Amino acid sequence: MGIVASLLRRYAAVSPDYEPIWRCNEQAEEYEVMFFEEERLGPAALEARGDRSMASGRRHRRWNFAISNDYEDAACAYILAENWRKAALAFSEQAVYEQQFGDERELNAASALLRSAKCYGQIEEKDEGEVAAATKQALEKAIALFVKKNDLHLAATSCVELAHFYMEHQQLQNAMDSYQQAADYYGANRRRNRYCRFKVNLLRFRLANEEMLRGKGVSPPKDYKRRFQVYIKSSDPDWRAQVRNLFSSTSMTQIRM
Numbered sequence: 001m002g003i004v005a006s007l008l009r010r011y012a013a014v015s016p017d018y019e020p021i022w023r024c025n026e027q028a029e030e031y032e033v034m035f036f037e038e039e040r041l042g043p044a045a046l047e048a049r050g051d052r053s054m055a056s057g058r059r060h061r062r063w064n065f066a067i068s069n070d071y072e073d074a075a076c077a078y079i080l081a082e083n084w085r086k087a088a089l090a091f092s093e094q095a096v097y098e099q100q101f102g103d104e105r106e107l108n109a110a111s112a113l114l115r116s117a118k119c120y121g122q123i124e125e126k127d128e129g130e131v132a133a134a135t136k137q138a139l140e141k142a143i144a145l146f147v148k149k150n151d152l153h154l155a156a157t158s159c160v161e162l163a164h165f166y167m168e169h170q171q172l173q174n175a176m177d178s179y180q181q182a183a184d185y186y187g188a189n190r191r192r193n194r195y196c197r198f199k200v201n202l203l204r205f206r207l208a209n210e211e212m213l214r215g216k217g218v219s220p221p222k223d224y225k226r227r228f229q230v231y232i233k234s235s236d237p238d239w240r241a242q243v244r245n246l247f248s249s250t251s252m253t254q255i256r257m
Helices: 002-014 026-040 043-058 065-080 084-099 103-121 128-148 152-168 172-186 190-208 210-215 224-228 239-250
Strands: none
Touching: 043 065, 043 084, 065 084, 065 103, 084 103, 084 128, 103 128, 103 152, 103 239, 128 152, 152 172, 152 190, 172 190, 190 210
């Protein structure tokens, strides 16, 4: 556990935008240890572990914290194996599992849906229609659940992810609406609110001046994804930090800045 704490402190020190995730139970700490220690395994072994964890979770129907952890462990193993599709499906199944047990598990389900969408976004070679539909559905469900449970910070985070999705698919009006909704949900969080409103104004200008921008070769940015989507590879020197950063904004227990 000392190694994990050291890694987290090191990342917090070099990343000013890092938002710590405070864990409140021993199972979550064990999850953190597994997250880092199993990186030593090869992709095939990690994927096999993920398959075993998924099989374990699917064998049970009643709610149990350990079963919920099976899905998280599986998703984590798939991420380390760089099988983002399986990771997305694991988080999606976790969300379905959590929602079976009423209101008290809905925040967990929403967080799993948001993580599922983030994993879908990391798939490079994909059936665009299938993945796009799954990503949009996961984000819309996550937003609805976060709003229902009055977690407006994570609702705003999900709206920003949805805005990125719409930008990638050249749906600028929808992207603007999502940024506006995110700004409303961020409320008194001035830095994030200001960022979202800036994006709203930028998109409003682009929509109002589309013909002029198109004539200048500025709009639409057809390479939006290629330019702005960063795919995470285990060969990257800061692999661990990138993965943690990808999911640091999806925890219900994060500190609100």
